[in-house]
Amino acid sequence: MSRRSKEVSWKAFLREESLPHQWCAGCGYGVILKSMLYAFEKSGLAPKDVVVVTGIGCWGKADDYLYTNTVHVTHGRALPIATGIKVANPSLKVLALMGDGDSATIGGNHLIHSSRRNIDVTAIIANNLNYGMTGGQYSCTTPLDSRTSTSWYGDPEPALDICRLTETAGASFVARTTVYHVGTIERYILMALSHEGFSLVEVISPCPTYFGRYNKMPKAPIMLNWLKDKAISIERAKNLSEEELSGAIVTGVFADKKGHSFLSRYNEIQARAKKDLEGE
Amino acid sequence: MSRRSKEVSWKAFLREESLPHQWCAGCGYGVILKSMLYAFEKSGLAPKDVVVVTGIGCWGKADDYLYTNTVHVTHGRALPIATGIKVANPSLKVLALMGDGDSATIGGNHLIHSSRRNIDVTAIIANNLNYGMTGGQYSCTTPLDSRTSTSWYGDPEPALDICRLTETAGASFVARTTVYHVGTIERYILMALSHEGFSLVEVISPCPTYFGRYNKMPKAPIMLNWLKDKAISIERAKNLSEEELSGAIVTGVFADKKGHSFLSRYNEIQARAKKDLEGE
Amino acid sequence: MTGKIGFILGNEAIVEGALVSGATFFAGYPITPSSEIAERASRRLPQVGGYYLQMEDEIASIAAIIGASIGGAKAFTATSGPGFSLMQENIGLAVMAEVPCVIINVQRSGPSTGLATKPAQADIMQARWGRHGDHSIIAISPSTVQECFDLIIFAFNVAETYRCPVLFMADATVGHLREGCVLRSKDEVEIINRKRPPEGLDEYYPYKADEDLVPPMATLGGHYLSRFHSSSHNEKGLPTSSPEEAKDLIKRLYDKIEKNKDKIVKYKTFDVDGSDYLLIAFGGAVRAARQAALDAKKRGLKVGVLQLQTVWPFPAEYVCELAKDKKGVVVPEMNMGQIIGEVRKAVPDAIPVVGANRYDGEPLAPYEIMKALDEVLSL
Amino acid sequence: MTGKIGFILGNEAIVEGALVSGATFFAGYPITPSSEIAERASRRLPQVGGYYLQMEDEIASIAAIIGASIGGAKAFTATSGPGFSLMQENIGLAVMAEVPCVIINVQRSGPSTGLATKPAQADIMQARWGRHGDHSIIAISPSTVQECFDLIIFAFNVAETYRCPVLFMADATVGHLREGCVLRSKDEVEIINRKRPPEGLDEYYPYKADEDLVPPMATLGGHYLSRFHSSSHNEKGLPTSSPEEAKDLIKRLYDKIEKNKDKIVKYKTFDVDGSDYLLIAFGGAVRAARQAALDAKKRGLKVGVLQLQTVWPFPAEYVCELAKDKKGVVVPEMNMGQIIGEVRKAVPDAIPVVGANRYDGEPLAPYEIMKALDEVLSL
Amino acid sequence: MKYEIIFSGIGGQGVILAGSLLGEAAVSCGLRAAQTQAYGVSARGGFTKTDVIISDDEILYPYALTPDLIIVLAEPALLHYLNVSNDNCKVIYDSSIIDASKYDLDKRYFGLPIVEIAKELGSARSANILSLGIAASFIVDISLEQLDNVLEKRFRGKILGKNIEILRKGIELGKSVALTR
Amino acid sequence: MKYEIIFSGIGGQGVILAGSLLGEAAVSCGLRAAQTQAYGVSARGGFTKTDVIISDDEILYPYALTPDLIIVLAEPALLHYLNVSNDNCKVIYDSSIIDASKYDLDKRYFGLPIVEIAKELGSARSANILSLGIAASFIVDISLEQLDNVLEKRFRGKILGKNIEILRKGIELGKSVALTR
Amino acid sequence: MAIPEGEIMVVEGKKFRIEMRRDRCKGCEICVEFCPKKVFEADELGRPVPVRVDDCIGCGACELRCPDFAIEVKSKGVS
């Protein structure tokens, strides 16, 4: 269905001339990208109001396909760079697009401290359960015992739950869904975009080329069905034991708290400082 | 009371010739150090079995006062270094001594991933709520709105709860106490030392020189009484609302899970790998 | 604060100078001996509507100032050796993405944790070569509290002019020195702001350079869409793997510094005309050098001093010009001999070049330079 | 795997060589073009009872190998430019605390993210100067797959001998090259293990050096207590702020490399005797250089090649010796000209030194070296 | 004796594997071999190529400067090799997926329906093994036995059998082209 | 005119503050001043010192090479200054907390019960301000007015009043020592 | 055969029109799998063809799920 365009059409945010994109056949990133564009359309934002900061990774290539302001940075550092942009220019809508490796493995420290600071930035984490860009090595989100190009005998490290971690660290909007549950991606991103404070949407995405191939799911449809099977809504999850939840992908909104973003707090600091200066 | 010495006396772990130590009058670190020595004594460990890795910070100077193997490293990196030591030499008891800045601000990424990995290392975090070594700047654990040498108008960033965060990230033993509750320090450290997997003891400690002075508690006794007043046991905390808990220091054992340490998991990997080699 | 004289620390003068430059954003992580910069910035910036961010580490700090600069602010950070080492990767990002910003390193004694409270000048080669990949870089070094103030303004100006990171290589002898300092006001100094693209372009190419090799930088959120990129990219800011485009980019980034050297290199000379010997120094060592030159004068020697306020790009041609008729050159440094390598490359083989070095955490003393001068005399 | 010939990637040969060296611990974070090292290490190490740790980033990776080495293992990591930049601080720690380990940098085109899949040699000056504080460093560079295997063993040997980090500066042309490689067995190569203190000492001083300037390293958990320290420390491994002790330490750390240069510097020469011209190259560029020398021979020119297998410490004296009677020197590098600076310092002013440089992500070709040679001929 | 051979195509076609198998077989036959590869966004369908140099002497420069044979399995690859300088170079392209009529190709260029033949023999994905056979046929010093050996190391069961068959077909094809040399 | 003055003691005694106040007053009087400080584990009771150079000309080297006056407020500091080379240097130590009898001090060394006097005047913690007064008395070009000014900038209320009084006492004491010059 | 860039394959059904940018399609077969009416079938190269376009109910699942911006489903009422 072509989209109802009340505001700027989603196509205005898309660099169509850069298509076909460089993601593999069946990669979920195209779906996340499109959902984000839909959310942009609905948000009422114009391309010039939007700054997309991307890290390094397959998902980090998303900026190639965008007509917004784009900032393609170093691996793991999208969040502190987005922080600087937002603080210097609070009128902009600043997003940080990161893979799971980018955001939570190498970038884990920025993730927790951005959450704690409750900085007014939206993080969109595409979690393909491994490092796509560098050839399918395991990541901090790779399920325990999975096979990857660096865990031939199974990954000995348990996976990190990005949503629970960032919620604990203080992020005020946190939601997770999967590429299978395509409609919710747009919905959560839209909620994140209108949120004040740190907002994070994690989307579990199929990487048939690596994670899928190494784990007997070489084709995208198989992976999507796997995501469907693994997903449990957060409401349902509440009544399940840790054991029943093991290996599950819990989806839904983990946190949605209002007020006290970093910028609102810093406004107070500036007010106090100005008083201090006058009192000097 | 002089200590009952069944095993190696705690004094055998202490470099008495380095006393008086360099910590300020009333600094809680001497108490934590002594409690750790008591725990060593009770643990039945000998100095040569113990490796203490220290980061940079006031607490990071603890190795100066120890007769164990000591490794004084760079700021924030005690945990991955301890990880390397332990994996290379699993028969050693490896501790990482870190301040709050060292462990959770600059070292936050290693903290969550060490937790997740459940690496067989004991972290002893002395949390003085600010950076002592560099002159009392705020840290990620500084309570919101506190005054420090870099937050003249109040710290605009909420504090991180190290115990909740590491528990969420997967640490299998997590406990918190304060220097006021001196007896529990030894007890928790002893529990941590006998734990398999990643164990962490956080001790909130008075820094009268900086945090205290900037926040109207210039003397150690005042700070200790403040710690006493702020502390709420985890059992009691369960029945309190978030609001009632705001500003409180929740103490007690947050996690104590058995099994599946990194090393035990890696043993399985090696077994599979050897089979693979034979099958080659 | 107009033109008033303060008796302040070099580190404090740096902050005051930055404020006069128009800096409104500082992000940092405390470290001795730079922490007074953070401390003063934390107090002063919110007073003027600016922002002090204390980040989780130095990587986040440099990242945040890069972001803030992209966002439109003049931004700076301050650190010392260990933090400077951690910042290297993202200094490279600022080079590649062409983001103006100022990174202050108040040097202390290394390697590693070293003597954390003691001065050194041993990160000056790191300033040039600390990050991967080919590029040139600008590094400026103050020797007085007044220069902390004046040269940080210059640092912001060149960063803005050339759309690049500028390294401000102070050291603990200057950062922790209190001196009288004229705190000039905005009207008393030249302030340069980044070049903006003209209005009304059909399409703005974020990496299309003008003749000065510097591309105008659009206002984020303004009329044009901006693109910033850490990979090899074309003029549009889109990634490219074309060898030609990659080469053109690297070459331009290099040339925009090297070919504008004239305007970037700032130095001072003292009694060089007609002198027989030359002392070449930068930063804190200049103080000892000038004292030594004075002491030498008392001994009847004619000794000039060249102070490199800009250390990188290194003014090799000028050094050669100045040195070529001298009987000898001494290079005093608070390190094992770093810039002396550049001096050796610049100066004809025939002229003896001797170092006066100290690397035990204590400030270099005039008598040590005198000793080196005696060595040259004996050659 | 005794002496069998494999047709393998340079990156794979590095792992096989490391295993033969006795390495049992790898910690890393994947990055192109080094990832095959991690991948093979992850498969091979647990087969032999060793450990592959994939850390959260490169900082943790270098930290973990430092820890593992302290714990008693031979340990290594592999990365490329961005990761190498992140490792700098803790390479300094390994220098200061004297922890043997091997850091592999499979160089790719920079700066910053650059051309992530394409080769370069532009981190070689960074290898020397990438971290803060005075120190010397060892860097070794392979030009064939066989050298990946042989020289990584040499790298482990010198790391163990001198209790220091060794940088193994490969590049994507070699790391991603497949060639026949003799996979020598342990018995066929010399393997050096770290020096241990004698038994029965009253007290073991962890930083008290022998005459070779290297302190014996006790087995952790063995008879003696060990201390490792990142700050300036005395022989006992206790921190000191005494200028004398600080100076002695820095000087010893420097000298243990520089004064043992003879044993650390490894090079190869091809047709240098009686040649008129000299090509000086390291790593991947050697292949083009040797081809160019051969092509030049066909043109009747006498061109020798010096391959620096050890790049740091730089064998300035030897280069000078070899070059001083030549008519000209060409330095082919896959960068804008880095090692050429050292060559220029080493070679008398009178002898022309010209670079043959490529920095567009493509491998340097013999004809480009020939062009540089022609330039020298025309001088 | 020295051969410079290039296998080219797009990511996923296995051209690099073909190159490495050829090199490995050469080394097994006591020759020297070097194989380089251009990485790009190869896993994602971009242009890929591998240079294989085979010689009985030390191989200095490991990239093909004057290729003797170029095998082209996709159109984007052909674009790279429209202007080969070496007069004696043969360029064999897959005529079943490349419409070469729009290019002005001289007699060094040969079309062979590589994918089609591979498909007929049971596996379109083995076009790279067919190419390996074609290339191997040009190098007299590489024995069929060693080629079989490297295939045996890489593949098992049914696929191995197929590939051994396809390899032979490739050699046959190659010889037919070589005749025109 | 050039003076090199050193204030020394242990962390927490405020010697650095004394130095910076002196420098500031000098600058306010139109002189040049430079003040350096040795950082150590100063906040934790270690040796601290500050060099103050005051001159009517440009100050090149900012460290005291031939000090004119050294004020010593703690024994660890005295140990640093037992062998001062400058013949004209005065070393004034706090005799109320340093037992100097064990050292063989020449006539350049003077004991003054600094802490005791400060205590008598109401604040042992103001020993540094007393020292400031002593030092200031040696430099004719620094006016009392500017010294008061810098104190007023730093302190408020009762403490300010006390310090102004203590400062004067210091100057007085200093003059009495200067007489022996 | 290579598919010319920008060429759009339009397949008209009774109620809906499916427009396919085959130059963008990579043959992941997601549309084949997830179309509730099984409108698509993969051709020999794995590329989907809307063979049962008349069955299309215009749910838009294929458009939404296609990662490659290759499908648009248009109601025949609208242009």
Place this chain on the structure above:
Amino acid sequence: MAIPEGEIMVVEGKKFRIEMRRDRCKGCEICVEFCPKKVFEADELGRPVPVRVDDCIGCGACELRCPDFAIEVKSKGVS
């Protein structure tokens, strides 16, 4: 007055002996504050003196809480 290194001040009470390493004591007054029997009093320089040592019940709080390894409380039965 500087306190000579290593000198131990021993104060004998009825049941307990308090040994103080005054060269280590920094005068934080923790022992003064937290002794349940208020055995200690700070001298003019803020350094604690066990003035009411006879009241000592041997609870060890001061020893445990002293951050500076400066106090040991010994039962007089034991040596």
